[in-house]
Amino acid sequence: MRSGLTLTVFDIVVGGDFVGRYQTEPCVAIDCLFCASGQGWILGSEGERAAVVPYRPGRAYVMAAPRGAHGYYDVPLGSRFKGIDIRVDMEFWGRLGAGDLLNTLTDGHPLHSASSEETWVGVLPVPPELLAHAKALFDSAMSDSGDLVLEARALDIIDMAISELREAQPATLAAPRDRRQLKQARDAMTSDLGRAWTIEALAREVGLSQKRLKSGFRNMYGTAVYAYLQEQRLMEAQRMLQTGEMSVTEIAYSVGYNSASHFSRLFVRRFGVQPSKVRCLVVQEAGNL
Numbered sequence: 001m002r003s004g005l006t007l008t009v010f011d012i013v014v015g016g017d018f019v020g021r022y023q024t025e026p027c028v029a030i031d032c033l034f035c036a037s038g039q040g041w042i043l044g045s046e047g048e049r050a051a052v053v054p055y056r057p058g059r060a061y062v063m064a065a066p067r068g069a070h071g072y073y074d075v076p077l078g079s080r081f082k083g084i085d086i087r088v089d090m091e092f093w094g095r096l097g098a099g100d101l102l103n104t105l106t107d108g109h110p111l112h113s114a115s116s117e118e119t120w121v122g123v124l125p126v127p128p129e130l131l132a133h134a135k136a137l138f139d140s141a142m143s144d145s146g147d148l149v150l151e152a153r154a155l156d157i158i159d160m161a162i163s164e165l166r167e168a169q170p171a172t173l174a175a176p177r178d179r180r181q182l183k184q185a186r187d188a189m190t191s192d193l194g195r196a197w198t199i200e201a202l203a204r205e206v207g208l209s210q211k212r213l214k215s216g217f218r219n220m221y222g223t224a225v226y227a228y229l230q231e232q233r234l235m236e237a238q239r240m241l242q243t244g245e246m247s248v249t250e251i252a253y254s255v256g257y258n259s260a261s262h263f264s265r266l267f268v269r270r271f272g273v274q275p276s277k278v279r280c281l282v283v284q285e286a287g288n289l
Contacts, residue, residue, distance in 0.1 A: 001151045004092030008085040009141040011035075019074045028088045028098075029063040030161050032126075032134035034242075035082040038075035042116045051114035053121050055081075057242040059235075060124040060134070061113070062161055064105050066090055069119040084138050086154050098162045107183065110168040110221040110228070124164050125231070126238070128272045133157050168222055178216045181206040185213060186221065186228070193233050193255045199225060229256075234270045237263070241278045248275045 001007055022040075036055040044050035047070075053061070055075065063069060075081055093099060107115055111122035124130070137153040184206045189197055202225065203213040217225050233255040240251045252263035267275045 004089040006087040009138055011082040013080050014075050021072050024069045026066050026068050026090045028093050030086045031061045033083040035080040037079040040073040041071050042119050043070040044116045050116035053114050056239045058239045060126050062122045064120045067118050101165050108220050130160050181208050182216050182220050189229050190232050
């Protein structure tokens with residue numbers, strides 16, 4: 001669209017296993033996925049697989065690679081891959097006033113998903129406003145709208161991403177001695193969202209006192225333990241609704257809510273729409289393919 005700013009839109013059905021290696025120039029990339037499956041791997045400095053990034057529908061990813069990124073992708077046969085990729089080179093990123101953010105993108109950042117020595121990947125919250133902008137940009141690009149329209153919509157999404165990255169920064173650093181256990185606590189919750197977690201059980205599992213767990217988690221991830229768990233549950237529920245494979249009640253139970261009505265209230269508060277409506281729209285779209 002202009003020097004340092006590139007947009008790619010894609011809507012493909014994979015006709016064979018889509019496996020390969022990727023390499024990018026130094027950039028910050030923002031990807032919004034409407035339909036997706038499979039996964040990617042970030043490679044470390046020695047060419048090893050340093051971290052995995054699951055591809056999931058309804059998610060927005062930010063990849064910061066100031067020295068370029070290397071990795072592999074693996075998308076299964078017959079899957080649909082649909083979304084947008086906005087890529088900003090480092091000079092343009094600096095001109096947007098976001099150069100200082102790169103120093104804060106560590107594994108302690110609340111939005112962190114995967115990283116290596118040179119590459120950081122985070123998963124952004126996807127409020128209705130961001131999703132609406134992403135879909136409008138996709139539709140505009142597919143209909144050959146003018147460059148200025150595409151650029152304006154891309155810059156809106158970049159601005160939202162920068163705001164989310166800034167707002168999610170933790171206020172202070174957790175004690176170095178506790179960082180490993182706090183990361184274990186975060187990973188334990190996200191790997192088993194359906195479990196009825198308590199502070200007592202989580203603290204015991206990672207070897208911290210309840211006080212150090214609660215204060216350290218807030219310092220390291222910028223939010224309380226239960227608030228973080230609820231956000232991850234609702235994000236996963238949104239992803240599951242996008243597949244249209246399970247009922248709202250089944251999804252509520254699978255991510256740790258014993259009451260479908262309570263889950264629905266939390267979902268509406270977070271995303272501004274009933275979960276049943278999200279699922280109906282997905283099923284309707286699948287029927288029109």
